[in-house]
Amino acid sequence: MVNDDTIISGIAGEFDGYSDIVPLRKGKEGIKATSDGFLLNEEEFAELQEAVDQQIERLCRQLADGKISITPKKTAKESPCTYCEYKGICRFDLSFPGCHYEIIK
Template sequence: MKGLILLDIKTIKMQDKNLKEGKTSTIIPAAITTKGEINKTRTNGVNEKEFEILHKYVKKIIKQIGKEILQGKIELKPYNYKGTTPCKYCKYHSICGFNTKNNTNKYQYIENLQKDDIIKKME
């Protein structure tokens, strides 16, 4: 499964109680070695410091979005990551009318960055 998890064996075992030594979880992005340690090559995780940076950043962005919504700022600016956009699956397209042929409708392109670079940018 995609996503991030805290690089902490207790947390990993609590998130997937059925995860056995030497196996990769089917429900979280983590794996455990046969010795019962985190398999870092098969785990997509962040350490506590990185988790704190992510937590603070997400909190800040949520506050910012909340303020903008209250100010009536609701831009049509869906993400575009390597050509994938949410519009393809969105039920509201007929209502929002997003169309790149309209010069004011533009995607928010997401850079293809590595996890460490993303954490640095957030910091």
């Protein structure tokens, strides 16, 4: 989120203490993020938007080329496979060659 009071209030609304909507808290020193890297300046946000646009373009190109490999993302604590409704028909299994998680921070 862009670190701008108008944008923050437009998304988070009015709150005291911790926001129920986004990872922010309001204290004596002003509004602070409770999650690293959540509040960005406009230049950082533009860079993030550009990176997202490039990733979407890359993924769409791969899909159009017929590349639909199963490579779920995983953090140190979570994997989307935990919540997936398609485990019974998915071909993702770490015991098969070529199946691996893409680890993200």
